[in-house]
Amino acid sequence: VQEELSLKDRVLQLKKEKNAVILAHYYQEPEIQEVADFIGDSLELAKKAAATTADIIVFAGVHFMAETAKILNPTKKVLLPDLKAGCSLAESCPPEAFQKLKDQYPDHVVVTYINCSAEIKAMSDLVCTSSNAEKIINSIPADRKIIFAPDKNLGKYLIDVTGREMLLWDGACIVHEAFSLDKLIDLSIEYPKAKIIAHPESESHILQVANYIGSTSGMLNYVKTSDYDTFIVATEAGILHQMQLDVPHKTLIPAPAKEDNSCACSECAFMKMNTLKKLYDCLEKEGPEIRLEEELIEKALVPIKRMLEV
Numbered sequence: 001v002q003e004e005l006s007l008k009d010r011v012l013q014l015k016k017e018k019n020a021v022i023l024a025h026y027y028q029e030p031e032i033q034e035v036a037d038f039i040g041d042s043l044e045l046a047k048k049a050a051a052t053t054a055d056i057i058v059f060a061g062v063h064f065m066a067e068t069a070k071i072l073n074p075t076k077k078v079l080l081p082d083l084k085a086g087c088s089l090a091e092s093c094p095p096e097a098f099q100k101l102k103d104q105y106p107d108h109v110v111v112t113y114i115n116c117s118a119e120i121k122a123m124s125d126l127v128c129t130s131s132n133a134e135k136i137i138n139s140i141p142a143d144r145k146i147i148f149a150p151d152k153n154l155g156k157y158l159i160d161v162t163g164r165e166m167l168l169w170d171g172a173c174i175v176h177e178a179f180s181l182d183k184l185i186d187l188s189i190e191y192p193k194a195k196i197i198a199h200p201e202s203e204s205h206i207l208q209v210a211n212y213i214g215s216t217s218g219m220l221n222y223v224k225t226s227d228y229d230t231f232i233v234a235t236e237a238g239i240l241h242q243m244q245l246d247v248p249h250k251t252l253i254p255a256p257a258k259e260d261n262s263c264a265c266s267e268c269a270f271m272k273m274n275t276l277k278k279l280y281d282c283l284e285k286e287g288p289e290i291r292l293e294e295e296l297i298e299k300a301l302v303p304i305k306r307m308l309e310v
């Protein structure tokens with residue numbers, strides 16, 4: 001009987017009936033990750049979106065991720081449980097202001113982090129994610145100048161690792177800028193054997209003390225394959241769910257935030273706007289749906305395709 005089924009079972013049933021696929025980012029609530037067909041970092045999710053044969057894609061993530069799925073699947077229905085699930089990085093880069101910068105430096109190659117709007121992607125030569133950014137920058141001929149947007153922290157990190165000069169947009173992720181270096185150092189004194197792992201959206205002073213820097217999938221892989229047992233994890237706290245499942249015997253400590261909050265760690269309020277109930281409702285109503293103009297899709301697809309080809 002329908003009433004007796006749990007919300008989770010109802011989602012799974014509806015997903016089957018509608019030939020839908022649920023793609024979830026690691027920062028989503030555990031109960032959303034549990035109903036997902038695939039959980040991944042931004043690059044893996046984009047690749048899954050490009051390859052799916054489902055009729056409906058439910059994107060349990062934030063707006064720019066669902067937009068990317070729509071750009072890759074213009075004829076499919078792409079749903080996002082809460083359309084207000086944005087991203088501080090995407091918001092930091094409005095198209096008009098970005099166009100002005102581009103006009104000032106017309107000879108520069110424009111590389112944008114996938115955490116930006118479809119409009120910004122349409123103005124880019126190449127898109128990248130945190131897991132392929134270094135490779136993408138290295139694929140650009142050495143004599144070409146580069147504009148990198150919108151994440152200045154990832155940009156600074158890329159300048160360091162590639163040795164390339166880049167003009168950086170002044171955007172940042174509110175979650176990764178919230179880590180406290182002082183508290184992190186105190187914690188590593190308390191746990192001297194712990195390895196610090198950090199996402200490259202974190203500030204330089206956090207990255208300087210990190211033993212490993214990588215995307216969410218990169219961090220998961222490092223923890224799984226490392227001989228060490230204790231890790232201080234500097235990224236959004238949602239990743240701890242999958243990480244702990246992968247390494248049940250290891251100790252995972254969330255990197256502390258500057259301001260004390262309820263979980264004493266960093267959570268992305270945008271990612272957490274999606275709930276299992278909203279996911280069920282959006283599958284049932286087949287909305288909210290991501291809708292983009294055909295012309296915008298065509299333009300934004302070019303740099304995404306180039307990224308997938310590198």
Ligand code: 13P
Pocket residue numbers: 040041042043115129130131173199201214215216217
């Ligand atoms: P990745 O999962 O690609 O590392 O991205 C992290 C992030 O902040 C997504 O918004």
Ligand code: SF4
Pocket residue numbers: 062086087088089090115173174175176201236268269270271
């Ligand atoms: Fe954007 Fe940061 Fe949230 Fe990722 S964690 S969606 S980069 S605000």
